[in-house]
Amino acid sequence: MTSREIVVDITPPSEPVLSAGLAPSFDYTRSTGPVLGAFFTGLRERRLVGNRDSRGTVHVPPVEYDPHTRAALTETVEVGSGDGIEGLVVAWSWVPSPTDVNPLDSPFAWALVRFDGADTAMLLPLAADGPDAVSTGMRVRLRWSAERTGTVHDIACVVPTDAAGDTAGTGDDDEAPRSHDEPVTGVVTPIGLSVTHTAGPAESEFLRAIVQGRMLGRRRSNGPEVYVPPRDYCPSDGVAMGEYVEVSDVGTVTTFGIVNVPFAGQQIKPPYVTAYILLDGSDVPIQHLVLGCEASEVRMGMRVRAVWNPEEERPASMKAIAHFEPTGDPDADPATYSKHL
Numbered sequence: 001m002t003s004r005e006i007v008v009d010i011t012p013p014s015e016p017v018l019s020a021g022l023a024p025s026f027d028y029t030r031s032t033g034p035v036l037g038a039f040f041t042g043l044r045e046r047r048l049v050g051n052r053d054s055r056g057t058v059h060v061p062p063v064e065y066d067p068h069t070r071a072a073l074t075e076t077v078e079v080g081s082g083d084g085i086e087g088l089v090v091a092w093s094w095v096p097s098p099t100d101v102n103p104l105d106s107p108f109a110w111a112l113v114r115f116d117g118a119d120t121a122m123l124l125p126l127a128a129d130g131p132d133a134v135s136t137g138m139r140v141r142l143r144w145s146a147e148r149t150g151t152v153h154d155i156a157c158v159v160p161t162d163a164a165g166d167t168a169g170t171g172d173d174d175e176a177p178r179s180h181d182e183p184v185t186g187v188v189t190p191i192g193l194s195v196t197h198t199a200g201p202a203e204s205e206f207l208r209a210i211v212q213g214r215m216l217g218r219r220r221s222n223g224p225e226v227y228v229p230p231r232d233y234c235p236s237d238g239v240a241m242g243e244y245v246e247v248s249d250v251g252t253v254t255t256f257g258i259v260n261v262p263f264a265g266q267q268i269k270p271p272y273v274t275a276y277i278l279l280d281g282s283d284v285p286i287q288h289l290v291l292g293c294e295a296s297e298v299r300m301g302m303r304v305r306a307v308w309n310p311e312e313e314r315p316a317s318m319k320a321i322a323h324f325e326p327t328g329d330p331d332a333d334p335a336t337y338s339k340h341l
Contacts, residue, residue, distance in 0.1 A: 018199045018207055018316060025192030027264050032185055035064045038076055040184040043154035046144050047081040050118055060118035079117040085142040086161055087115035094131040101192075104157060109134045113158055115142070125157040133160065150184035202230040205244060207316040213308050217245045217282050225283040247281035249306035251324075252332040254278050254285050254340050258295045271295040277304060277324060278337050285340055288318065292325025301331035 032040055035051065039062050042049035050060035052075045054068050066073055079085070092111040098104055103125045111134070112121040127143075128134050140158040148154035199207060202218060206229040209216035218230030221242040227234075231241050256275035259268075273295050276285040290298050292307070304324040314320035 017201060018204045019196055022197050023192060023194045028189045028191050030187055032187055035062050037184050040150045044148045044150040048079040048085055048115060050077045050079055051075055052077050057119045059120045060115055060122055079115050085115060087113045087140055089136055089138045089140055090114050090121045091136060092126060092134050113140060124155060127157045127159050151187055200232050202232045206230050210320045211314050211316050215247050215249050215279060217247045219243050219245050226281060227284045228279060228282040228286060247279045250327060251277040251279035251304060252337050253300055253302040253304060254337045255300060256298055273298045278340050288321060289323040291323040301334060303327045303329040303332060
């Protein structure tokens with residue numbers, strides 16, 4: 001075997017590995033400030049608003065600071081309004097198979113569009129019959145969304161100016177209405193990711209055990225340490241892990257944090273505690289909730305026990321455990337957990 005060859009002996013798992021779809025998401029909320037606020041307010045009213053820098057360049061979307069002098073920009077420029085806003089395609093890329101996160105259901109192009117009266121381009125979806133109907137330098141017209149809330153999605157797309165029967169589809173007159181609503185001061189942007197997670201053999205064993213109400217770890221081949229959740233290979237030396245070990249569902253709080261601030265999607269009313277818990281028989285702490293007492297009573301060294309959900313309600317995840325709660329036993333000696341801090 002040469003130095004460039006690596007031989008790995010992989011034993012097939014006795015049972016199929018587990019997989020599940022995951023969709024982590026959150027709503028990103030930001031304040032717009034006066035410059036972008038004017039831009040988003042204009043979109044809500046079917047107006048395209050930019051601004052001018054010290055060299056006369058008109059930016060759409062507007063920029064908050066002059067790219068040449070770095071001074072704050074205050075001069076706004078209305079590039080167009082209503083259904084007659086047109087521009088030029090600067091660059092484009094065809095999307096043959098849109099997904100559920102794309103702005104259009106049918107195939108379309110992402111296009112950089114420089115609107116008449118602007119000197120910079122804006123990325124927008126371009127609705128066209130096919131890639132042969134799109135070209136750099138083609139003329140396009142802005143199409144507004146029927147419902148507008150003061151975000152970039154108030155622009156539905158752009159379409160070729162010669163598109164048959166093209167209208168904005170809003171039912172509005174050509175003259176853009178001026179809204180009496182408050183100006184846009186904040187934008188909420190949902191951010192999410194859809195993935196399929198496939199558990200490795202060791203993780204699959206752990207998940208099957210936790211559905212049964214058991215905590216499963218795995219011992220290192222080159223040492224006495226037990227890792228929970230179990231690994232397939234040791235992160236410290238890369239050697240395949242050894243035997244599986246069932247550990248206790250009772251443990252010690254090694255460190256913790258108190259959550260005091262509410263946030264979107266929160267399922268527990270603050271204040272509450274999330275803690276790292278070293279289970280008896282394990283050498284790696286796990287993270288979970290500590291409830292069943294006042295948040296101010298939680299402390300390092302506190303002995304806690306898992307509160308399991310009913311067997312028929314246990315998913316193959318850490319949610320099989322509802323939370324941990326104090327056992328009422330005396331606190332653990334710091335010597336037993338200090339090396340895990």
